[in-house]
Amino acid sequence: MEITVNQQIYQVTDVCSVQHLLTAVLNIPAKGIAVAVNQAIISKASWESHILHPGDQVIIIKATQGG
Structure with a gap:
């Protein structure tokens, strides 16, 4: 299936959790x-159980230091 991560398209397996996306893909x-998936924040505790669907829009935000 096809999902979008930070405006880039990826092909993933039909059953893909947020955790699998981050670690394996x-x-x-x-x-x-x-x-965030489809503009909804997914808590870290839910990454393993939150299954992605075709066409999902995933945004990954990395924390940075500065001031």
């Missing part, structure tokens, strides 16, 4: 990021 460490 994008290879992104889970520390210091927030994830």
Whole structure:
């Protein structure tokens, strides 16, 4: 299936959780990021159980330091 992550299109398996997307597809460490799916924030506790659907829009926001 096809989903969009930060305005880039990715092909993922038919059953893909947010956690699987981050670790297996994008290879992104889970520390210091927030994830929204279709403009709704997904809590880190729900990443494993939140299943993505075709056409979902995922936004990954990385925390940065500065001031």
